[in-house]
Amino acid sequence: MGAKRNWFTFKVLSATVFAGSLLYFSGEAEALLVKEEPVFLQNGQGEQLGEYPLLSNGSEAYIAFDDVMNIVDADYNVTEDGLVVTETAQSASLPSLSPLPKDRIPSFTEYGTFSSTIGARGGAVVENGESLIYGKNETERLYPASTTKIMTALVALEHGDLQETVRVSEATSSIPRRTSTADIDPGDRMTLEELLYALMVPSGNDAAVAVAVHIAGSESAFIDMMNEKAEELGAMQTNFKNPHGLHDEQQYTTPADLALIGHEASQYETFMDLVSTSTYWASYTDRHGQPKTSKWEATNQQIHADKHHYDGRMSGGKTGYTSASRHNLVTFAEQNGNTYTISLLRGTRNQRYQDAASLLTHAFNARSSYDQTYKQTATLNAAETTLTWDGVTTSEQPFVIHAGKHYIALNEIAEQLGLQLSSEQDTKLALDGSLVSFNDAMPLTENSRMLVPVRSVFEHLGLDVGWDQQNQVVYADDGEVAIELPIGQSNATLNGEQVNLDVAADVRSGRTYVPARFVGESFDAVVDWGRGRTVGAP
Template sequence: MKVRKLLSGVLVVFLFIQVLLVSAPDVQAAASPPGLSAESAALIDVASGRILYAKNGTKKMRIASLTKTMTAIVAIESGKLDTVVTVPPEAVGVEGSSIYLKRNEKLTLEELLYGLMLRSGNDAAVTIATHIGGSLPGFVYMMNEKAAMIGMNHTNFTNPHGLDDSNMHYSTAEDMAKLSAYALRNPVFRQIVSTKVKDISWEGEQWDRRLLNKNKMLHLYNGADGVKTGYTKLAKRCLASSATRDGRQLATITLNASDDWNDSAKLLDWGFAHFPIKELVSQKENVKPDTPVTMEAGTHLVAMNAFRYPLQPSEAEDVHKRIVLGESIINGKMNGKLVGFMQIYLKDNMIGQVPLLVNVDSPTSAKPEAAGRSFWHNFWEIVAGGLWSA
């Protein structure tokens, strides 16, 4: 009975746990990384959330306009892209990069997001923030709430653009890598940051604004598809980069890097070369319980989803699995029922878990439980399925 109650509780928090697992850094392997000019850097596998490499990864640093990654993802998740936004007076003439917004000019939120991420418009950042948050302090609160949710434990935002306004606006390379990975899982964000050229409206003018993406990695590196440049006098050169090869995406962060383009290219090359994706669990794989359980003849436990993870070849021997079940007796009437999880560990760190379903050789024995089977199957297909099959 206690085990069943425990499983019930696990179901409630299961999806939240997966978010934490995805965003948490893992034990780093021993392969020698390239030399970098960056004071601080990190490399992350986007799908799994594994930090593959970090240099001074938890050192608090100024992050300049990499801040706008958070501004963009909060706006995308909280607003509607086709909403028409009026430029407030406080957004006009903000120092630094600009898309030259005019007071009371009207643009859609989507257009402002392109101005924010391609041209790093600080005026666009303030306009977006006041629209979404009601005020700059209101939006900054939303930014920090999102940072806490993602697991950015060494980050504090005080503005939506990253200008040097105090020592209280900071993050770390690892935290910004987590943010990049989180944002890149959003299709709208991915589309924006991978765009090289975009025309948006310019109210009162005879032509549109033509936005050329400042991120040279989109032209310099094969497969590059994001993310954001940054610079202030105090932060120096900062860069968030991403690239996709053979369906697999990596992202890098370099902070205070005099040779940021080459730093990012070296890290991406190194990550693709040294951390191939390994399928640790296959979809519908038969799973043998490692705890005492009575299995009726003809019944099996199967993995609902595949689970893949970036590993160096030498790490394969450090992977182990644990079966957690909420039932001590498995019979044919439970066909399709979720009864537990397979937890996957790399050494002592749990890197993921996969739902386990009951499967029987003959579906006829499962008719009394057909409704329950359909509910659980559809629930996990819709809510959790994509997290482990990416």
């Protein structure tokens, strides 16, 4: 793995790890449908194949603790009190890199993407906030109407205190009563939590203004916060001009962006309470301190058990309508640990519900097919084992046991240890049993042959990169062997002799790629390739 990383860094991080909330596996044992994949470990100094498979189930991934120790170049002892991390790096020999694992397991995004006819102008389905498995005009700018309030609630939940008292701003009087309101009045006093119910259940435009002024001091300042949050989430084709969704030519989003925003909001338990509530009775006071009560009914028919479009599979949702936007809907669902966010823009009143139901059925079927094809049942046993790192011991037991090894949930330690997990399997290249490190550009496969970034492979072999700009030829030598690779041609020269290539050197997005096997074998290196997920600190 190369030189050890700064141990002091991990002493500091250990306290942070235990200060956070680890995922604690409840129960004695549980059988889960998991995907087992080879995993490659990086620590910035080198890369190696993990000793044990990575387990993934929905948005959660479990990694063998031995492999975590390999990444941070540490070791641990097993004591009566639990696992105790030590500063000494593991001395056991690394697993063989020959041959590398080659079984290909596609990502769910690649496998599960489906087509479906819907009535809405645009739609998107996102699984677990990252896999866009359906899209129709998903990048087209459309008007969000009251689905805007999803972002309003998200910003409020991120920055507000649910139990603090809110005095409804005089600015709410600017909202026309003929629009969707919660019928709250300037001077009314209620908790922020109640105000959010006024925002999301009856889709109160007046409540949206009250939320904005309370959180940011003014509507304009709150709108800045909304746009900053959209940019942070990667919703780059979204722009907000107000917190409620009343029509503005410059307020727009896309189905894909709206699904991203919806998923982020759904990570808050309170948000899901808001969008799953069909009827809410509120008790608060007016400006004179006199008690008031309001009954708010949700605009979303999918969560009303007595409505024609009720769908018990839906965890909640938010509607939207203006004459310009037409009928919009964002809806949420969960099944077997996977979450689904469906966004529909510019539909019709009833068709949007039918579209959502149909898309969810397709999504469930796609996931079921993928799981049956690429997953297997694994038994995870809760381990009665604590973890001690730099003298700090977990108050709970964060491990599960699989195949006799301690595993830990990756996303509970990833942020503190600076770890990232690739969303899909990466293609790997090994020369003489040593993995080649690829930084900004990954290998490509063409005609079943691997093309690799020229600088990465030449530097790994200790060669200098040469480039003949006029003739478009890349070349290298080590004093004994010389090669020349003309760009775009299916031949090369090895020590002056013509050699036919299975795949030509090429330039893609400004980067030069060369055939891995020809380059490696020209310099007497044993060439191997494989696939797997990658986890580590870049």
